[in-house]
Every structure is written in C-alpha cells, then in structure tokens.
Amino acid sequence: MKVALVGIGKIARDQHVPALAASGDWELAATVSRAGTVEGVEAYTDFAAMLAARPDIPMVSLCLPPMPRFAYAEAALKAGRHVMLEKPPGATLAEVHALEALAAAQGLTLYATWHSRMAEAVAAAKAWLSDRVVRRAHITWREDVRKWHPGQDWVFEPGGMGVFDPGINALSILTEILPAPVHVTAATLEFPENRDTPIAAQITFSGGVSADFDWRQEGPQTWDIEVETDKGPMALRMGGNRLEIGGVEAGGVNSIMGEYPALYAQMAALVRAGRSDVDLSPMVHVADALTLGKRVVTAPFHF
Template identity: 55%
Template sequence: MSGPIRLAVIGMGKIARDQHLPSIAGNPDFELVATVSRHGEGEPDTPFFHSIEELAASDVKVDAVALCTPPQVRRAIALAAIERGWHVFLEKPPGATLAEVEALNEAAAAKGVTLFASWHSRFAAGVEPARAWLADKAIARATITWREDVRVWHPGQDWIWQPGGFGVFDPGINALSIATCILPRPFFVEEAELDVPENRAAPIAARVSFRDAAGVPIAMDLDLRQEGPQSWDIVVETAAGTLTLAKGGGELTLPQGAAAPPASDLEGEYPGLYARFAALVREGRSDVDVAPLRHVADAFLRGRITQVEPFID
C-alpha cells in the first residue's frame, strides 16, 4: 500500500480522544478520514457517522479502522470491517471472549487483511529492557500490584461492570500483557479470589496466584478502589537482584542502578502501537496474541467469588 493508510476511529470515548487521535495525527502513515460513535460528536472537519454501516454506505474511502468500543460489542463491528476488506486495530482487551477473537483472526486471514490485537502497556519505556534483562536470569518470585481509582480512570463507564466488561481485569490485563512479555517462561493460574460488589456483575478487586513452568510463584493484587497514589508495579526477584517496573512499565529499576527513562501516564505507548499497526498493514501480516486474555479467562474459571459491599459510581 502506497500513501497514507486511510483510517476511521470507531468508538469516541476517553481513550480514543486522549490517546488514539493524537497518535494518529502524529504519524504520517495514517490519515484520519472519519470517526464513528453511537453517541456524542466527531472531530471538526472530519466526517462523522453513528455506525459502521453508515460509514460503509458513504463515499468516504477507508483502508483501516481502529475499534475503541467496549469489548462486548466489538466482534460484530470488527467482522463487518473485515468483510469489507478493511484492516482492523483492536483496542485492549481485543474482545469479550477468547472464541470471538480467534474467529476474527480466522476471518481476517481468510480475507487477507491485517488484524492487530493491541496491548499498549507492552510499548511502555521499561518493558523491552526488562524483558531483555530477565531473559537469562534465575527468577525466584514475581509480584504484580495494580491498584487504581476506577472513578478517575473509568468515570461513568458502566460497561466495565457488565458481563464481558472485565471489571478490575480491564486494567489488570495491562499488567498481564507486560508479564507475559517480560517473564521468560509461561505461567498458569493456580487459584484466584474475586471480590464482586453485590450490585455489579464484574469484580472490583482480585488476588490471583500463578506459577510458571519451573514452579516460580507469581502473585497478582488488583483493586479499583485505590485512592491517593496509584500503583502499577511489577517486582521480579532474581538471583542477580531485584527488577522493578513502576508506573505501568514506564519506569525500570535494575540492581545495578540502570533504569529506563521515566514516563508519565501513557506517553509513548500509543505512538508505538500505531507504528506497529502501520508496519503490519504494509507487510500484510496480523498480530493477535491472546495470552493476557487467556489468563483473565482462567482467573474467572478458577476464581472463588466473594460478594462485597455495593459500588456506587
């Protein structure tokens, strides 16, 4: 494909406006040609539609779409795009179930278009250096602490509490996307405790115990009720010392004191995602890694559910 990739963004919520639109504007490989949302408004001087069907019926030329909708409705929209020969960028999590993501991957392959299941936290500044450092280390244990205030990061987003909305695993899957990237061996859920508010269908907190293929324990603590300082940390203890990834992977500290430059919020992650998507489209390839989603599914399969006090947003 020569020239910019003509891209439409579908789902104009907070993440689309805060991260996707600036990253698209800063990447010459893309041209934003439309936005689509059931509610709200589009961007100035950019065609706006209320559905993918309206977009397809228009005279706007589209090569690819970025889906920023809640995961519960994403499969049908993605499939409609694939059937039209459009390349598809899936915001995380890539779908509400493993089966639907696998079906989309098969559909994309049959149609010859790119499907990209994006994991933005893997593009944080400290993640790749952490993976490289851990590759030959003897790991003793790992601890994942992901505690944030849902009122700050998901204000008024009721979908997160619905079946298929993931609850605390919506941010928690970011931690799992990093862990599955940096840890050198596969790991598995042994047990999980899920705290579900009595007025909600998805957990507000979870404790998950994993063990890797060599028997190394990995503990994960997730909570959406954190006030004050937020915690997005992964600590890996090794025979060579302790590695710490803080700020969602943006800040790396190694035993010898070397560290990746600190980053704030999601700076740099989404530009990296769009660079990756452009490369995949131009190379005619897909990238659909479901390992983080599989761990979430396993946590629900093996989880003991405890009902806790109601959550009022």
C-alpha cells in the same frame, strides 16, 4: 493511509486521536460514534453507512467496549478493511479466534493491541530478564475506577471484565517480559454486591508469580511489577514506563504518551508486511482467573 476511528470516548480522545494526529503513517479520515466527534473529521453515527460511503479508508480502529466489538470487527473485515482492536481484543477468546480466522481468509491484517507492552521500559526489562532465573514476581495494580472510567457502568456489566480491564495491562507486560510462561493456579475475586464483574482480584500463578488488582485505590495510583531473580531484583513501575534494577532507577519516562503512537506504527508495519498480530496470552490469564476464582461479595459500588 486513511483510518476510521470507531467509538469516540475517553480512551479515543485521550490517546488515539493525539497518536493519529502525530502519526506519519495514518490520517484520521472518519469517525463513527453515537455522539462523539473529532473537530475537522467527517463523522458518522452508523458504521455500515461509513463502510459504504468511504471505500477509500483501508483500516478501522475499534475503541468500543469489548461487548459490541465483535460485530463491528466482523463487518469491517467482511468489507475488506484491516482492523485494529483496543484492549482487551474482545469479550471472549472464541470470538477473537473467529476474527483471526476471518482476517486470514480475507488476506487482511488484524492487530490485537496491548498498549502497555509499548511502555518505555518494557523492552529493557525483557532483555534484562532473558538470561536470568525468575524466583518470584508480584504485580500490584491498584487504581481508582472513578478517575479512569468515570460513570462507565459497562465495565461492571457482563463482558466488561471489571478490575481485569486495567489488570490485563499488567498481564500483557508479564507475558511479554517473563523468560518462561506461567499459568493461573488460584484466584480470589471480590464482587460488589450490586455488580456483575469484580472490583478486586488476588491471583496466584505457577512459578512463584502473584498479582493484586484493585479498583478502589484513591490518591496516588500503583502500577508495579517486582521481580526477584538469581541475579538480583528488578522492578517496572508506572505501568512499565520506569525501570529499576537492584533498587536503582535504570531508565524510562514519566509518561504513557508514547504507547499509542507505537501501536499505530506497528499497525502500519503489519499492514505493509501483510501480517496479523493476535496474541491472546494476557486474555487467557483473565479467563483462567475467572474460571478458577473464588467469589467473595463485598460492599456495593456506586459512581
């Protein structure tokens, strides 16, 4: 099946293009971007022009930042195309609900992807926790925004989500592996004095769950979820790709390169089955943290 990739930035080049090149389900047939292109692939700068010129492309994968994404997704669905959304699926919950309703009315597939759920050890962690009582869980998600979003000011603009852009990856894993749901009860959000979204956040959830997100960590990056249960401890490290049980490594890999191929395989399965997958539980936690969060002003941030 043919796919058009919209938004040829860092995540598209690092993950989507290689995943599509290796896919047995999809052929990258067109790109849409103001400046970016992929060698050997027909390139457009105007999305409407691509939709009009390429009725043979049944699916659009949107890698744009969340703020402009709704208009593109709506146009694609109205043009009869299946839509795959990079995380987070939108700037607001309401607009994604609207897209879900539109996809259903059009008989099309809408897939709100969460790439970290496809990390190598997530399924094993979920299975291990399924018959255990979770007593405490803590997320430590600390990385360097200058490394992962170099010069990308949109992440600090309204709708960009700030540190929740990576933090939502942790929340997507948490909502996948916990045997019972939790909800946000309190949060402290650190805003640089010159920015509109937080650079760090500390969150408290029900059920003894907590999280520490920070975008200022240099050197080694930390993507850990540690869980204490009635039958001992478990930890997911490297963004869900390494599993530890009782402090001993129990499987996984040292790479995230398998996550996006799994997303595109799932999208193919959804299209063939005529289904959508729009789980917004990670984004609900972000919205609740932003609603309940105490604002603390911190030092200005510059790339």
